[in-house]
Structure formats: C-alpha cells, structure tokens
Amino acid sequence: MINTEVNPGFMNKGFDKVCQFRITLKGTAPPVWRRIQVPGNYTFWDLHVAIQDAMGWSDYHLHRFDFLHPPLRLRLSIGLPDETDARLEIRVLPDWEQRILDHFSPGNDTMNYTYDFGDDWEHSVKLEKVLPREKGVDYPRLIKGKGACPPEDCGGVWSFEQQCREGSIDRDDFDVEEMIFTDPRKRLKAMLAAREGA
Secondary structure: OOOOOOOOOOOOOOOOOEEEEEEOOOOOOOOEEEEEEOOOOHHHHHHHHHHHHHHHHOOOOOOEEEEEOOOOOOOEEEEOOHHHHHHOOEEEEHHHHOEEEHOOOOOOOOEEEEOOOOOEEEEEEEEEEEOOOOOOOOEEEEEEEOOOOOOOOOOOOHHHHHHHHOOOOOOOOHHHHHHOOOOOOHHHHHHHHHHHHH
C-alpha cells in the first residue's frame, strides 16, 4: 500500500523553508513562465501539481522530472512510473516518495520537467532560492508570471506558436490574481485509485 499522507505541506504545517522556483516553458517566444513558492517539505508530486496549476495545464497526461544528480553522476528521472519506462529502459522514481530538497540544491538548481509525451511540453524548473517561511502566508503561491499556457493537446510548441501568430490564441491571456492551487494529496489519491481501477 502506498502512503499518500507523506506531505502535510498543503495544510501549511510542518515546514520552515520555502523554495522559490521559476518554471519556463521551453521553445516559446516570448517565453511563457511562472515564479512560484512552495513549502520546502514538498515532494516532486506536490511540485508537479503546483506547476500544473501555475502553468494552467489540466494534468491529463504523464509527466517526468529529469536531471543529472551531481554526487551520483547519474541521470535521474522522477515522475509517474509507467509500463513503457521498462521497455525504454528508463528507471522512474515515484515522485510522491521523493522530496524536492533531497535533489535540488545550489549546485543542482535546474531540472527538466516534461508534461505530455505526445505534445512534449518541456519546462525548465530552476530553484532560485530557499527562503524562510513567512508568517500568515499561504503556500504554495504564485508570485509572478507571463504568457498564456498553451491549450491541452494543441500539437506542441510549433503549433502553439503558429496559433499565437494567427491570433487564435491570446498570448497575453494570463492573470496572476486568478491563480488557485489544488491540494496535491487529494489529486494523488484520485490518481492512484484510477490506476488501481484500470
């Protein structure tokens, strides 16, 4: 049985550090990006959910974080393990079991986050700083951002850029004030239940 109660961070309990990330959707010009702050005790699953919310994705597809782990000198992948990973000989660590501060550090501050392996949305996820938690502030929170998120299943970066040029997508349609973050634990429970039922 998988423990889905690994992170009390969404409830604003049990953490004193806050991680500030800049997430940039690669290949977009001007770039689509978000700056978020999340609890330092977050797992990669929690960070995934915060990225989905901040960018405007709907979490319909698989995702994965990829990076080079300097002390181990190994490429690591963290995400949702899937049967295709074994065929491709990729070992993916379950993201709900991996803490972000166990892998992000000043010497290892940038990772690649891919969402939807069909449209292949690649994001740079950069740890900008680790801050003390502010009293009375709810985390996660969106600090700043620019650019509308591409619609789901629109065909990838090339198609998105073309639709922006044609005017069918308003590139500036993004408002920091409208940002609402969802509880990553509830989404994890729903995802695991759906996978068990499949």
